[in-house]
Amino acid sequence: MQTEIGYYKRLQNADTPIAMFGANGLRETLAKKANQHFVKIINDLHEKPEQVRMKAVEPLSSVDLYYMIVLGEAEIYTSSYKHSFTRLLQRLGKTPKTDSLLQLVNYDYFKRFIKMAANFNRLDTFLKLMPVSKSEQIMHRFVDNLDKTKDLEDAVDVADSYSSINNKKLQQTILQYVKENEIAANTIENARGKVIYNLLKTIFLSADSTNKINLTAEYGIPSIYTVDNKQIADDSGRIIEQVFFYGDDDGKKFFPAFVNSFADKKLWQITPKAEWVEIKSLQGQKVWIFVNRPLESDKNLDDTAQYHLISYMAQQGLVPSVIVHRGHSYWLERTLKRMPDDVKIIVLGSCGGYKNLSQIFKKQF
Secondary structure, X not given: OHHHHXXXXXXXXXXXXXXXXXXXXXXXXXXXXHHHHHHHHHHHOOOOOHHHHHHHHOOOOHHHHHHHHHHOOOOOOHHHHHXXXXXXXXXXXXXXXXXXXXXXXXXXXXXXXXHHHHHOOOHHHHHHOOOHHHHHHHHHHHHOOOOOOOOOHHHHHHHHHHHHOOOHHHHHHHHHHHHHHHHHHHHOOOHHHHHHHHHHHHHHHHOOHHHOOOHHHHHOOOOOOOOOHHHHOOOOOEEEEEEEEOOXXXXXXHHHHHHHOOOOOOOEEEEEXXXXXXXXXXXXXXXXXXXXOOOOHHHOHHHHHHHHHHHHHHHOOOOOOEEEEEOOHHHHHHHHHHOOOOOOEEEEEOOOHHHHHHHHHHHHO
């Protein structure tokens, strides 16, 4: 960790350590170690008591946990993150000052850390444990220099974080910093900066319907935050939704509650089948939901049920415009393989589902 921190400080001073990047470079090696020795272990023990599950990370310092979290982003479960985040704060002492942690790591990976904290609903907690002036500096730094990078990863992180933040004051702060950067880019005629910050500003403003921002008119893209029923209905006016359940203990536990949420007979018609359940609305917009039963995964029966349901829907000319994945993230790859190419809404109901968006973009586009 200390070598990484030192290397990143050199990187900030325009001195690039060769050993930091590439195959078997320091960063790749650290990520492998973080996932192999810590993240995978606490993920695999997700059904065990917390003291058993988190034993592997007990020796880690706040800095160690910081790097484990950011380097394990692609693998870490929601519960694994939350338990690790709690321990990170505990390692900072009885009166933790979270800004000191960022100073200890020289702000290495701090934009990824902020993004993850926002996505896992921990950003407010993290920022409150530092002076207000420091939190404002950090969020300003978070949105600065998005035009200086070779790719758009940092800009996407800012957009992703904004949509995950519930604190309206914090949202307004980020929006204000974006506007300031747009003004600065316009002043010096920075074309890339003008485009990036104007787009972020417009997207953020469109989240509030009172602003009456039309993204389609502005940029030729559909709304980021809403989808009109007409866009997801088929030629018969039906919205077809398919829900993927898996036959582990988690799926078996929550499947009955899912079906029972449509128990109002005035609003919904439920038709049980051997391998799936059909749910149809009786009032208003036609919504047809098809959900496979979480049959025993050890015998691959849930997989068979999904296959038979998809075949049945295809024979009936029922093409889902909405896909819901309900299950742990290790089942997600199977859902993605069976997902149609022209789905309009995709709900990733798994731990850290947002981390798999790139896979969906590749499949859809």
